[in-house]
Amino acid sequence: MNTIQKMAVIGLGHMGKHMIHRLLPQFKGQIELSAICDSHEERLRREAAEIADSPRLYTDYRQLLNETELDMVYIAVPPSLHENVAKIAFEKGLHVFCEKPLANSLEEARVMTALAERSGKIHAVHFSLPLDPAVLKMKALLKERAIGAIAGMNLFLEFPQWPRAWQHNAWITSRQQGGYLLEVGIHWIQMIQQVFGPITHVQSQVTFPEDASQCESLVRAVLRLEDGTDIQLSGTDRREGDERVSLVIHGEEGRIALENWRDLQLGGPAEAEMQPVPLDDVSSPLPMLKQFLQCIQGEPGVIFNFHDGYNAQVILEALRHPGEGWVDVRDQLLGYSSAEM
CATH class of the missing domain: 3.40.50.720 (NAD(P)-binding Rossmann-like Domain)
Structure with missing residues (x-):
């Protein structure tokens, strides 16, 4: 008992x-x-x-x-x-x-x-996020090769303002421990690692406000997976219109979009061809x-333990503190091994 x-x-x-x-x-x-x-x-x-x-x-x-x-x-x-x-x-x-x-x-x-x-x-x-019904369904569609082989992805972390209206903690805008990369991006980094495998290289450009205490305003980055697939990351706190927090997967035969966390869509290469994917048949352990x-x-x-949390932090810190050109993070990832290293 x-x-x-x-x-x-x-x-x-x-x-x-x-x-x-x-x-x-x-x-x-x-x-x-x-x-x-x-x-x-x-x-x-x-x-x-x-x-x-x-x-x-x-x-x-x-x-x-x-x-x-x-x-x-x-x-x-x-x-x-x-x-x-x-x-x-x-x-x-x-x-x-x-x-x-x-x-x-x-x-x-x-x-x-x-x-x-x-x-x-x-x-x-x-x-x-990896156990959310929309992500579980996305994984199933990818396994079925619903869009063919993956050619690339786009990750959007775009906000009309930061912090959002419901966020009232002073630290959430600080460069030390705030910002949308840390607060929101970490979810997507970790989900990508769980669904698509290790992110092994990061190339990042971050623009900060003149106030040295404030978090990032603009981010342009590329996350490269172990298999060579690139994920283009676009981040801003000055988006016109509603916020967009989304992952778009481009395949050789179509696209899958996970829009604003839980709105899963499937279709062709054009926006007009995208159709919502029902999630009624998905059972989540959440x-x-x-x-x-x-x-x-x-x-x-x-569960995702501290080991998983550490590996997500590796990518987060590479994004927040850019190096020159591509940064190879493989030697920092716990449990990572590759014959190429």
Whole structure:
């Protein structure tokens, strides 16, 4: 019989609030919300008042982790704090479910991955896009060769403004730990790695505002897959009209477009030829919290662990900090091996 897992949620921004108000209520009798933490006491008490549980309240995650009996922790603080929280959590023998990106730098991601692997505990990054019904259907269409051999791809990360209207965290516009590459691009980087294989080379040009504290404004980049396929990346915070967050796959016999996360389309090379693809026949294992819980309980589950998070961070940092021309990242990827190296 499965025991109830005691959980703490650290960070009550958009994702932390989603966890306590939307996800955890689906796991009554399986997960107990034992404690929540946010550095803003007013927000902490406001969010606590809106939930049925009576968790312990903290403004200091260190105090929470030292005083509360837990089995697992959900990390939803800004990226620069991920390493600190995870380190203490693993030292306490806890399972760790971390928001993306894994860390705020490649070095931090490397340290966190080593800590996770030594801990013997379940560790996962909250990447859900590869298990979304639209992506699962996209994979099936590609396996069926619905558009023939893949010739190339386009990834659009285009916003009329950044941050978006519903994003209110000050750090989300900072060059240190914000920007749409970090917040949004990481989802697509990780999904591409899962669906299409390793990204081995990156060529990136990034334009920043004059204010040295502010995140990227314009990005033009190419991500090259191990098989030589190129993905042209277009990023901007000055798009005219609605935002576009999409992947378009060009095949020898047609196109597949995953528009704005979940609108899957299939058709010929022209825009007018694209038709929506129904997803009624797709069964998804989401939410990721369900999969994480199953792994903790010793049951089969699909999660993306810190190893996956690190490999996504390799590409993210290559995009955010361009080198001269093509940057070969193969020697940085964990578990990568190639006869050509």
